[in-house]
Ligand SMILES: Nc1ncnc2c1ncn2[C@@H]1O[C@H](COP(=O)(O)OP(=O)(O)OP(=O)(O)O)[C@@H](O)[C@H]1O
């Protein structure tokens with residue numbers, strides 16, 4: 001039973017467009033164990049975010065479905081917390097209030113006020129943010145914002161933690177630091193994590209399995225690589241570990257030999273210097289009316 | 298280096314420092330004070346020259362000095378009127394006191410003074426009329442804008458109406474509003490003057506739209522990520538509106554409110570002229586009808602007053618916006 005804590009079966013999705021519908025994903029099958037750390041890797045635009053959004057319930061799959069602990073996922077909910085690429089903190093709330101909003105909506109009935117206060121503080125200290133509780137997102141650095149975003153999700157005690165390139169917008173040092181924090185937290189709490197990344201080193205360092213996606217349209221899972229490295233892992237020691245390097249090689253080979261991104265064929269970029277993500281396509285659900293022409297009336 | 302040398306070094310540095318900051322301060326004064334003043338002086342000069350070459354049927358077009366004279370007259374008239382009122386009340390008091398002294402059971406009344414409204418009374422009337430209209434409009438516009446911004450169906454249903462009524466001039470509304478107020482607001486002891494209500498509602502009808510439109514845009518352009526956060530957290534609608542919708546729409550709501558208040562203030566003057574609400578609009582109208590040699594000067598005083606009050610109202614809204622804004626770094630002007 002444990003084997004299929006979270007299960008994607010035959011997941012596919014089509015996006016409506018002006019012309020023919022655009023098929024982004026097809027035949028995605030994946031079983032994830034409780035406590036497992038999964039990385040999704042693949043070229044830009046292949047459909048990683050779409051997979052994550054389907055697990056989160058933010059998108060509905062056109063075929064197939066997602067089952068979490070025996071129940072089908074068909075709407076977003078706090079049991080599948082999402083760490084967004086651009087932190088998605090509410091800029092008008094302080095760090096504390098941002099986490100509080102999540103805690104209140106999850107534990108309104110089960111925790112007392114004092115318990116909630118302790119729980120918020122506890123989660124912020126997990127990500128080492130207890131020194132800036134009353135600052136607004138605009139007053140803290142990018143790495144700190146991302147940490148608050150992670151704390152907000154941890155505080156919801158989700159069944160699955162979904163992370164869409166959580167460290168994509170950060171510099172290498174900050175990123176390494178946050179990777180270490182994340183590893184430590186995951187070791188301690190045993191969260192089930194699905195993380196999207198562009199960074200091969202990051203994927204190998206953090207994951208139990210790396211899911212490599214083929215290029216879109218109609219992307220699916222190309223290979224799955226088990227990373228059999230002992231935990232806790234240490235980045236310095238691993239840098240010289242042949243097993244670590246073998247895993248890296250395998251992912252690189254998949255990305256740059258078997259499934260070269262047609263758009264990026266000219267550029268021979270080493271994986272560790274993967275260029276930053278291309279701008280994401282805005283999700284299509286609930287398009288909003290925008291009478292911009294009369295904005296300044 | 299010995300100690301005295303260091304000390305003199307330091308004092309020298311201090312002097313340089315204070316000199317530099319003095320220069321900086323000077324430059325700021327020039328920028329913030331001298332330039333605007335220069336502009337005003339040049340304007341007054343051109344005005345004086347232009348005025349002296351225009352002769353109307355009511356005499357010379359007023360230049361700055363005539364206007365200054367008239368404004369002093371208006372202040373003096375106001376003082377006089379107040380003194381009269383005071384005198385009126387003291388006389389009554391004395392009389393009533395006498396009455397009571399003779400017969401403690403006497404039924405004493407204090408009659409209100411019914412002198413003519415002074416210029417400052419009229420300014421005050423205009424201000425609270427515009428505030429009334431503006432508040433009525435705000436209480437309708439913000440909820441309506443939030444509704445249309447959140448629900449595309451509501452937007453589709455209401456947008457044509459908004460677009461149709463938005464360009465309508467206050468003068469077109471006024472007869473209708475007048476008739477409706479006369480028909481519906483019938484009471485023996487009216488709390489408000491009909492002219493006040495007519496002007497107020499006309500102002501409200503005209504200053505509704507900027508706030509509605511800007512609120513819709515503000516609400517509709519909430520960051521997608523924040524919407525996703527609210528879906529993941531399954532926020533209830535009231536919590537969603539309170540914690541996400543309103544804060545993210547606040548800057549545009551305020552843009553709308555400022556435009557609305559400015560529109561309202563402009564519309565008010567026209568409305569008061571026609572509805573005979575005893576404010577600045579009526580003042581101008583009466584002076585125009587009067588047609589004395591001082592009329593044009595007095596009207597010009599009103600024009601400048603209207604401008605300055607409009608400016609102050611906008612600055613007050615800006616101050617309010619700054620207080621309410623969560624983003625203290627944002628440059629608001
Ligand atoms: N709402 C949408 N409507 C139409 N097409 C979409 C929508 N969302 C995604 N797509 C398309 O689906 C494909 C996959 O998009 P997705 O955002 O999942 O890619 P990604 O792998 O996350 O890319 P990146 O690494 O750049 O973030 C893209 O070709 C994109 O154009």
Ligand SMILES: [Mg+2]
Pocket residue numbers: 048049050164280
């Ligand atoms: Mg993506």
